Amino acid sequence: MKEFNFNRCPVCNGELSAVRLICNDCKSEYSVSKPFSKYDFLSYEQKEFLECFLKNKGNIKTVGEELNISYPTVKRRLNNLLDALDLNTSKEDEPMKFDKNKFGNINYKSNVPSEIIRRKLYENNGVVTISLLDGKPCTIFASSDGKTFVSDKLNQKTVPFSYSVFDVIVDLLLKSNNYSAPKGNGHGKEDKVGYGKCTDDTVMGAIAINYFKKSYGESTYDPVFVLSAMLDWAGIASNNRGYISLTADYLSKCYL
Incomplete structure (x- = not known):
């Protein structure tokens, strides 16, 4: 089965919102009107990286050691996370045109x-x-x-x-x-x-x-x-x- 994308409606591609909350214990339901946050669309890997990055106060070396990934991989994941959150204002990774x-x-x-x-x-x-x-x-x-x-x-x-x-x-x-x-x-x-x-x-x-x-x-x-x-x-x-x-x-x- 194709994984459902909560970012867009599979029928019309419109933006989705949460309209109901349910208690996992008593099953009470409550109507809400709340759009999804961009943080809701992060992958498990991105959320894990974000938590590690914040916990280590942005220390890239420590993040790499904890996640057992190389320095370039840490930088790449950070840029991917910034892109996902629409926070990447740096043009550092854009390829320069060479003629x-x-x-x-x-x-x-x-x-x-x-x-x-x-x-x-x-x-x-x-x-x-x-x-x-x-x-x-x-x-x-x-x-x-x-x-x-x-x-x-x-x-x-x-x-x-x-x-x-x-x-x-x-x-x-x-x-x-x-x-x-x-x-x-x-x-x-x-x-x-x-x-x-x-x-x-x-x-x-x-x-x-x-x-x-x-x-x-x-x-x-x-x-x-x-x-x-x-x-x-x-x-x-x-x-x-x-x-x-x-x-x-x-x-x-x-x-x-």
Whole structure:
């Protein structure tokens, strides 16, 4: 027998309402006029997820552990729940349009970092999901103009980056001892450009000064955790805890 959908009338597809309540003990009945709530239409899985999510105060890691599901599955179920409740105002999961014809010429021989990553995104039809250092997924989207990219981990895809940012990072690594440099960061109160963990010998400092064009003492946005993972994905640099270093394979090629 086909499962009955309480959301719509099977005859005319009209909206249904509850008109009678009955006591399970004495069987007394009461007339009511009450439309169904959108919560009434959630599946058992969605209700279970919602209860777990609320109980754990939105801690995705704890939800995943309790339900024995992966981080991406937790995110997917959360988005499905938000969609079911008509609460999903985020466009994060909508696929970005990618037009290869507008991407521009691809240099298949160049070993310039910006060209390597641009080429790899092109070959993946403009979108790829990579792993961050903590194992969490990170999706990269190439703009069809072939000049910039965005990520779901960088201000929810509102901050576009030019591929030239990778040339800045690799230039620092090529000039550093053992072709390795600390990542640094721009999060702390003391980590202003040129100070703390944002000095010009760190990846964060190099990005702030040579890419963002920040002056000493200014605050800066920190995208290092994503950019380091992208360099690792491209085989250009190894993403380690606290530092990155150029791979032997990339060093054997370097710039043409």
